[in-house]
Amino acid sequence: MHEHQFNIADAKARLSEIVRIVEEGGTVTLARRGQPFARIAPIAQPPREIGILDGQLGKAPDFDEPMSAEELALWEGRGDDPS
Numbered sequence: 001m002h003e004h005q006f007n008i009a010d011a012k013a014r015l016s017e018i019v020r021i022v023e024e025g026g027t028v029t030l031a032r033r034g035q036p037f038a039r040i041a042p043i044a045q046p047p048r049e050i051g052i053l054d055g056q057l058g059k060a061p062d063f064d065e066p067m068s069a070e071e072l073a074l075w076e077g078r079g080d081d082p083s
Contacts (some may be wrong), residue, residue, distance in 0.1 A: 005029040005036065 004021055011018060011030055018028050022042050030038040073079035 003027045003029060005031055007031050007034070 004018075004026060006014065006018065006028060008030060011028075018040065021028055022040055025042055027042075028040040029036045030040065067075065070079060
C-alpha cells in the first residue's frame, strides 16, 4: 500500500479514514501548508508464538472416544441433566 498525505485540517476531518489506512498497513504523512512534518505508520507486531503450552496440558484418556447416546443428548440440550 502506498503512502498518503493529508494536510492538518483534512486529517482532523478524516481521522477514521486515516485509521483505516494505517490498520490496512498503509502510511499517512501529515503536512502543514504542504510541508510534511509527521508520519503515522502501523506498529510492527511481534510474531505470535504458537504452541507455548505444548506438552503442559493433558487431555482425558477417553477424549477421542465417541460420546454415549446420553452424553450426546445432554450436549445437544435434548436430555435431562442428572446433576
